Amino acid sequence: MTVAYAMNRLLETLSSGDLKYLEPHLEQxxxxxxxxxxxxxEVLQSVYFPQTAIVSLVRDMANGQIVEMAAFGREGMVGLLFIGIPLNSVGRYLVQVPxxxxxxxxxxxxxxxxARTGIQQMLLRYTxxxxxxxxxxxxxxAAHSIEARCCRWIIASGDRTGRNDVPLTHEYLAEMLGVQRSSVSVVIKGLHDNGLIRQSRGKITILDRSRVEEAACECYPVLRAKYLQLLPLAQGEAEE
Structure with missing residues (x-):
């Protein structure tokens, strides 16, 4: 494993031979x-394997609201190829965390x-x-509270960036959760006052990961288990 791949867990599931095959064509x-x-x-002309960035697939609604449909960090890729075929984007791919x-x-x-079965299998697993x-x-x-969903997003953002201090704003969280900014501000203040996180301008720092996980909805452990099931070779790092 070369240093260049150390922060993208999807690439880390590939064999050394498949990585060497891709290496000349990867640019940081x-x-x-x-x-x-x-x-x-639009069809993406390039695919991206995030290392420390987070990219969201968002849809602009008629009422001006922005709704997030998916997020991509170091666990995945942007610009999924379905059986090697590029897909037209159903929304905008927007960098949310630089x-x-x-x-x-x-x-x-x-x-x-x-050309490489291992790379094709990687794409199928990620699909x-x-x-x-x-x-x-x-x-x-549809089912969970704003606080529980907000905690899930915070902890998932930490996982995707590999950091406890994540550049998240109240405006961004509100857009991603599909709620009013004021609702997010109330939740963040409560988490801050109770010592789970520390909020500063444009950044949220996770202080007590176990308590943030407990406050998150049941979807976080469900999705984490699915991730480990489908990308088992990345399990060691995912349990950091």
Whole structure:
């Protein structure tokens, strides 16, 4: 394992041979907050394997509200190829937490999936994982409280970036949860006052991970278990 892959757990599930096959085509790039990787209906020309960045797939509603449909961090990839075929984006891919990612031309990724069984299997496993994440999030949004969902998002963001101090704003959390900013502010203040997190301008620091996990909804352990089931070779790091 080379240093370049140490922060993307999906790539870490590949064999050394498959990694070497991809290596000449991977380029590390900086993704600033607010960068749009693709518009709605557009096919991404590149795929991204986030390392410290978080990218959200969001949909702009007619009433001006922004709704998150999926989020991608170091556990996955942006620009999923379904059986090697690029998909038109059903929303906008928007960088929410700035950081680094490994970028690769989508056409080369298609050829790699066709040439290497291990890479194709990686894409299939991640397709199943992404479907599980999306379906569970739909149920979560309908059934669980704002506080529980907010705690899930905070702890998941820590997992995706590999950090306890995550650059999250109240506005961003409100958009991702589909609620009013004032509702998020009340929840964050309560978590701060009770010593679970520390909030500062543009950043939330997780102080007591176990208590934040306890306050999160049941979806967090369900999704974590699914992740470990489908990406078992990354299990060691996922249990840090």
């Amino acid at each position: 790039v900086e993704l600033p907050r607010g960068m749009e990787l693709a518009h709605q209906g 950081g680094t990612a490994l970028r690769m031309d989508a056409g080369r990724m298609r050829k790699a999936a066709a 199943e994982l992404l479907m599980a994440l999306t379906l569970q999030s739909t149920a979560c949004n």
